[in-house]
């Protein structure tokens with residue numbers, strides 16, 4: 001595990017080890033590191049919270065958290081991206097954000113520390129005795145936070161793994177999927193599904209992770225070529241392109257995400273009532289036939305949300321097959337169709353992201369593209385023929401600059417479009 005992914009490099013790891021050793025005044029050789037990659041979701045957008053089946057993969061970029069147990073209950077954290085220090089004690093009981101007195105007027109320091117406190121909240125909620133704090137330094141790949149690559153789940157998981165390691169707790173990925181859900185749904189109040197953390201905890205280099213968000217069963221789909229690559233060390237024939245819009249806003253502060261979740265539940269409610277079923281109002285509780293029989297009863301807006309759900313589920317099934325047989329063109333077309341459904345049925349995009357999506361579809365060698373993540377900000381993701389990746393990247397950069405000069409001028413020209421590869425799952429690297 002990890003051997004095939006090119007991230008993080010030894011020098012990145014050494015840099016983090018040295019910083020933590022200085023902070024904690026310990027030998028560099030006792031510093032542990034959590035590597036927690038960002039994720040993409042080629043197919044299965046916005047259906048995880050309805051119990052749908054999603055596909056995901058990690059990339060070779062993400063979060064690195066160096067840490068040592070602090071020797072007492074104190075947590076002390078510094079960040080490569082944010083200013084200040086976060087300090088709190090693990091023997092303090094954490095409450096969800098909306099129940100805290102100073103919420104929502106947290107200072108910047110408090111805000112970036114909230115995922116660490118959220119991780120403690122989740123572990124406490126799970127009945128674990130957390131006695132040992134950590135001294136740590138957290139760092140994310142430059143320019144890729146708040147971009148729809150699920151940096152928040154990557155951060156949450158990094159803190160969970162560090163606190164568990166410091167307290168000698170061994171958790172399965174399934175348990176950590178649930179703990180991260182507690183951070184997001186209960187501590188932060190975002191009604192999202194389990195796509196992000198499942199991808200981060202379960203992925204394996206080069207495979208597509210398929211997660212049934214209702215049964216919580218997953219499988220890894222290998223493209224047929226991977227076996228050959230392992231032997232020949234040949235390069236993969238695709239690259240992952242990330243094209244950034246310059247728009248950044250945390251999902252937790254954007255009401256659009258939770259509104260759409262509520263609309264899906266309203267649609268499920270109508271369809272379940274019409275089918276005479278008394279079940280939790282999520283769309284995975286409605287069969288395809290019941291949907292076809294009763295969809296005319298939905299108001300136009302709710303009908304579009306339901307259409308996204310049912311068509312996206314089908315695209316995921318077809319996409320897993322295409323991936324498994326190495327048909328990248330077919331896989332790509334499904335991704336672009338998923339992008340279109342997000343725009344027309346789920347109506348979650350915004351103008352700059354829709355423009356980026358359209359530009360990507362015209363770029364040389366692109367198999368398919370869509371918004372990465374929720375689509376309210378951040379970046380679009382595309383699968384591209386490896387031989388055309390650089391050409392496609394400069395095409396997208398130039399075309400976006402013409403359409404959105406202001407937003408594009410805020411982007412670092414070096415990282416406005418990033419070419420990356422698949423990654424592995426989150427893990428602790430011991431000294």
Ligand code: GLA
Nearest residue numbers: 045046192193194195373374
């Ligand atoms: C965000 C949420 C996920 C998922 C995606 C959209 O990343 O956190 O749960 O709904 O958006 O697919």
